[in-house]
Amino acid sequence: MPELPEVETVRRGLAPVMEGARFVEVEARRGDLRWPLPEDFAARLRGQTVLKLRRRAKYLLADLSGGEVLLMHLGMSGSFRVNHDRGRSGSPRKRLGLEPSGPGLHDHVVFHMSSGATITFNDPRRFGSMLLIDRSELENHRLLAELGSEPLARSFDAASLARACQHKETSLKTALLDQSVVAGLGNIYVCEALHRAELSPTRKASTLARRSGAPTARAERLVSAIKEVLAAAIKAGGSSLRDHRRTNGDLGYFQHHFRAYDRAGEPCPTPSCGGTIRRISQNGRSTFFCPRCQK
DNA sequence: ACATAGACCTGTTGGC
DNA sequence: TGCCAACAGGTCTATG
Numbered sequence: 001m002p003e004l005p006e007v008e009t010v011r012r013g014l015a016p017v018m019e020g021a022r023f024v025e026v027e028a029r030r031g032d033l034r035w036p037l038p039e040d041f042a043a044r045l046r047g048q049t050v051l052k053l054r055r056r057a058k059y060l061l062a063d064l065s066g067g068e069v070l071l072m073h074l075g076m077s078g079s080f081r082v083n084h085d086r087g088r089s090g091s092p093r094k095r096l097g098l099e100p101s102g103p104g105l106h107d108h109v110v111f112h113m114s115s116g117a118t119i120t121f122n123d124p125r126r127f128g129s130m131l132l133i134d135r136s137e138l139e140n141h142r143l144l145a146e147l148g149s150e151p152l153a154r155s156f157d158a159a160s161l162a163r164a165c166q167h168k169e170t171s172l173k174t175a176l177l178d179q180s181v182v183a184g185l186g187n188i189y190v191c192e193a194l195h196r197a198e199l200s201p202t203r204k205a206s207t208l209a210r211r212s213g214a215p216t217a218r219a220e221r222l223v224s225a226i227k228e229v230l231a232a233a234i235k236a237g238g239s240s241l242r243d244h245r246r247t248n249g250d251l252g253y254f255q256h257h258f259r260a261y262d263r264a265g266e267p268c269p270t271p272s273c274g275g276t277i278r279r280i281s282q283n284g285r286s287t288f289f290c291p292r293c294q295k
Numbered sequence: 296a297c298a299t300a301g302a303c304c305t306g307t308t309g310g311c
Numbered sequence: 312t313g314c315c316a317a318c319a320g321g322t323c324t325a326t327g
Contacts, residue, residue: 003320034303034323058321076321077305106305125304127321143323170298179322186320241320242307283299286318302324308317 002058002074004151004184005233006244006252010080011055013247017082017117018050018062027110029103034075034129037109044132045070045111057147057183061138068132071143075127082247083118124243147183151226156182158223161208162215168205173282175205182226188239188261189229191288195260196225198270200294201280201287232257260288268293 002010026042038044049065062070103110109121109130121128133141148164149156164181165172175181176190185193194201199218208219238244238252241262246252255262259269264279268290275292 006320034321073321075304076319123304124306125319125321127304168297174298177321188320239320244320284301298327300324300326303322305319307319310316311314 002076002078002238002244003186003189004055004058005189005230005236005254006238007058007060007074007184008055008234009238009244009246009252010074011053011060013082014060014080014119015053017084017113017115017119018053018111020049020051021113021115021117022047022049023111024114025112027112028108029110030108030126033108033123033126034073035131037130038132041130041132044068056144056150057179058186059144063135067135069135069138071129071131071133071141072121073129075123075125075129077125077243078121078123078128079243079245080247081120081122081245081249083120085112085116085118119247146180148179148181149183151182151184151230156223156227158208158215158219161223162219163209163213165205165219166209166213170205171201171282172199172203172205172208173201173287176226177283177285184230185226187285188258189226189233191261192229192259193222193226195270195289195294196229197221198293198295200291201282201289203295260290263288 023045026045028037028041031037051063051065054061058073060072064070104122106122106124107120108123111119113119149160165175168175173190176185199222208216210216233239233254236252236254237246239254240251241255244252260277263277266277268275268277270293273290273293275290277288277290280287
């Protein structure tokens with residue numbers, strides 16, 4: 001499911017009910033996610049207040065009052081759902097039977113917050129994860145230490161992308177999926193950014209840089225395309241292909257704005273291009289692009 | 296140091 | 312209709 005725009009959408013949905021709120025109760029219904037839940041997970045969270053909910057790459061980070069950080073990843077199919085408890089009789093929707101009350105099949109973790117919100121983590125494939133890390137060890141943690149630039153930060157520019165790709169023999173597609181080059185892109189937004197920048201996914205990553213390491217015009221175009229597509233997707237609440245939901249259950253709608261992803265056989269939307277979107281496989285993953293305008 | 300393949304899971308889809 | 316292979320938004324781990 002989730003790339004940077006989807007994770008950011010989830011963060012924005014969770015922040016109002018988590019920040020400043022305390023974990024009143026935590027249910028660990030199934031602990032074998034990608035990795036086992038931390039030892040005494042529920043007990044270590046109970047009573048702690050969330051100071052801030054942040055995002056880094058595709059991770060959500062909840063700073064806890066006790067000095068630890070709750071690190072969460074949605075994997076391929078993870079989602080969070082927020083329900084608001086309104087007294088014993090339940091919400092009006094619940095009383096009317098519009099909301100199912102019991103936990104669903106893949107509801108693995110449930111947070112009951114002092115804000116009155118119940119937050120349920122659902123993840124059919126269990127590629128998601130939750131970890132507790134000491135704040136002092138966060139920067140050096142193996143999952144975070146090697147991450148590259150945040151693509152929406154000002155510091156992510158053509159020069160920094162060119163530098164990161166300068167000696168890469170691999171394809172541009174593969175380089176952009178590498179979280180140590182740029183942090184937060186996934187299969188969809190790499191395809192979309194390359195299409196917008198009119199760059200071929202099979203082009204060598206090193207062609208973003210001159211021999212001196214200085215960025216080429218391609219690098220400039222690509223950085224702009226990445227920032228634009230991510231910003232637009234966040235504005236749309238992310239892309240819902242199958243699993244992604246906003247925390248209130250609504251769908252994102254950026255999938256309606258895809259120009260290349262999942263559009264094999266359709267005409268290329270680049271003005272006056274006239275090409276056809278093709279699907280190829282790179283490193284076992286689908287790439288969608290227009291061989292006509294993406295050079 | 297770098298690049299590619301395999302692994303982890305469940306659910307859905309398309310072809311025969 | 313049923314069955315099975317292929318595929319799905321990710322990324323760690325092992326291997327060359």
